[in-house]
Amino acid sequence: MQEPFPNFPTEPPQKPAGEPLPPQEETPAPPTEQPVPPVQNPLPPVQNNPVPPVQNPLPPVQGMPQNNPIPPMQNPLPPVQGTPQNNPVPPVQNPLPPAQDMPQNNPIPPMQNPIPNWYQNQQPTMGNWQIPPQVPPAPPQKQPLTPEQKDRRTAFWLKIVAALLAALLLYCIGSDVVSYRRGGAAPAAATASDTDRDETAGSKVIIQQQDKPELDKNAENTDADGAYTVEGVASVVCPSIVEIETYGDAKGEQLSGTGSGIISSEDGYIITNAHVLTNGKSFRVIMSDETEYPATVIGKDNKTDLAVIKIEGSDFPAAVMGDSDEVVLGESVVAIGNPAGLSGSVTNGIVSGLNRQIRSDATGFDMNCIQTNAAISPGNSGGALVNMYGQVIGITSSKYVSSSYEGLGFAITINEVLPIVQDLIDNGYVADRVRVGITFISLIPEEVRQGFADEIGMKTVPDNLSGVWITEIADDCDIASTDLQVNDVIVSVQGEAVDDYDSLNAAIAGLKGGDTIEARCRRYQPDGNFEEFSIQCKLMADTSGNY
Template identity: 35%
Template sequence: MYPYDDYDKQNNTPRDNYTTRGSYQWNNPQQQVQWDGSTYRSYGSQQPGGYNSSSSGPEPPKGPKKRTVTKILCGVLACLMISAGSVGGFVALVNNGYVTLNGGAASSSASSSQAPASSSILTTPTTTTKAGSLTAQEIAKKVIPSVVCIQNYQVSQSLSLQRRSGSDESAVAPASEGSGIIISSDGYIVTNAHVVSGADSLKVILSDGKSHEAKLIGSDTVTDLAVVKIQATGLTAAELGSSSSLQVADTVMAIGNPGGLEFNSSVTIGYVSALNREITNSENGYTMKCIQTDAAINPGNSGGALVNSTGQVIGINSSKIVAEGYEGLGFAIPIDDAKPIIEDLKKYGYVKDRAMLGISGQFVDTMISRLYGLPVGYYVSSAVNPSVSAAGIEAGDVITKIDGKQINSSTVLTSAIAAKKPGETVSLSVTRPKTGKTFTASVTLAQSTGS
């Protein structure tokens, strides 16, 4: 399932759950690589062949033993000089680049006394360093002051705990906790909508421990984004980057409060596992293309920052897969998609001029189509837009086309609606499986406030 991972302090569990998906089994056996290096063999010393003289002349006279020893010593010294000269010459050839060892090119300026330069285990010959890249320590130092803890207090929760414990309000624990990112020095903070959902009051705790009461400026359940504000100035605002420049395998850092305030300002490091992962909100059917990362994201990290190698926020951590057998599958809302939503929430308290069809249901793919005898398209479970009902569309119908375009994926419908404004009309091709009836309906799009 795709639960949005705010932390439920009462039950010690994630609070919101998303659509259950089938499990995936990764079959990735570790490959063993056998290195076949050069084999060096030792050859025995070759004995020189003997000279068998056939001369019948007299044997030369034998000299004294001292003369024989002297000759032996001279021979040994000569061999040593020749060997030393050969080794010295060989080294000179290597140093001057005329001879290569193990297939590597020798530098003409290299000295035999110089050790090879050490390399980081984090780099490879194909690794490139982005301009302005910071060390992990520098990134953490830069961004941690911009990430806060957000506590969600609810009246029902407070009264229940007070009756049970007999304590005053100051001892009441928050209903849930999450994270947020300071986006302006005068106190505007962006977080997830599910972090502030149902709150009667909100508290923001800065990284230095100072706390402030927060006011909800706007919340959008469609994109799961919200903006709150505290009365403070001189805050350290995060630097917002661009998610469009991200590449798979880029290094990223997640900063937030896993488990709440107890583990505030925690840092995890990982990679961009994938881009444009389609995550569908089961409550409203809205699909967002998210950043997938293996940087550890836990309950309480919701609303926290996902930053790049230069310390810029490129994503807002929002969800993860929580299911047996899954690990390292976290998702963040791309900052490029979040920016216009944030601006609307600051100005209007809702997302302005965003259209919606006003139906809920699910996409029928080819497999479901075969199993249940339904056409491929969008199955209608219910409708909240009066124009949908007025056009004759009922629960159980399947929308197969929108403005003549075949609905053959889950994003076709949402993408077509996103390109329009409230009040505009769309033409829908509809099939009623119960009777086999097909018809065309014209529907006026409604305003989606996301509240």
């Protein structure tokens, strides 16, 4: 059994010789202050190695209490004078300030702006310490481009430009609508009302068409399907509809008639009916804003009752031409014109018939028409039949209005109008047409047969009377040099019987100006007998719009 710990002697024990006792007064006393609390934002750690343990620690001193040994410090204090330094600590790169200079009672508060502001003039401080001024980072210097980098940058921008041009080209191609001229090339598209002039072809004007667009359902003046209301159609199209005044004198003092017209291009070409210009010597166009312009006739075609006039200027509100092949039965339409001089009159209805072959009361020429119950009166002639997308799908004409039935109106389809209009703009007449040089009346109606008999002086109408009755022969045509006379009757052409315009037109179909035809003719006497003979003549290129 171990003996209990002996009491300390009152006198220090004797030490053997040769081991001197270190002086008592040189033993370091334990620190009485509180340890320094750790810093919230400590300085960067010292790179040097920590102080190594002392190889030869001091021997324990007899009589010194050992119950509460001094704990090791987290941040050891600098060495105290008199402590053995067997292994001296290497010098610290950034030593801490002396312990007596460090505040002990108040810990270092955290910095209010831990991230330095490079653009502050004052030096930041932390506690009682002064931190060296922060130097803002130098901006990066722009290095000059090498030739290879320049080439790459140039190539990059060239690719961007090429991509934009390709996108623009695809947009233009996608927005093109097939040119109204059958067999012609599709025009470059911008808007449907734009015109394109081909300088090599002599100021050729191209009127473009559009398919039915998809409108915004939330746009103003549109219905739930995105189409315009009647009010919306009127606001869009009315500025493109003009009033045409025809004067019987060159000074424009004798007004002989009025009609309507449609601005088809921004440079002032206007579509109207040929009969609106009848017996006119001068013409005036009145815009929707009551601005007036003198007009000149570019060309007219009496067969189809279509004509083109022009006013001088630019940026006129051209109408958008639609595609009449897209019209469906029952579709809502609006007719806009100037009946009785009441400019901008609007009536609405539906499409009640399609592909109606209607013959003009004045010319006997058949045209493909749209039938509608929208009111069309003589003043509407040359006006527009418009769909609910604001596109012109037909040209109204009183010459194609049925006089037998009330509430039936007809408009020449825009797809049939535009090729004729283009020819009139380009040539002043419809190309590839021929004329014989005669004016005639069909002898099919009984009243016409009776009229012919009265003209010849016959008491009764012959049973064998048939053919076409010649009422006029043009002096500028080759047929004028033949034996044919007024009141003669042509019964056949090229071996085919003729008795009206359609049969005569079919007989000379496919022929062109300068071709020779043969016709069988009869010359009736008052007694009902006739003399039959044949003539030969050359066809003339039709530049007059007549027969």
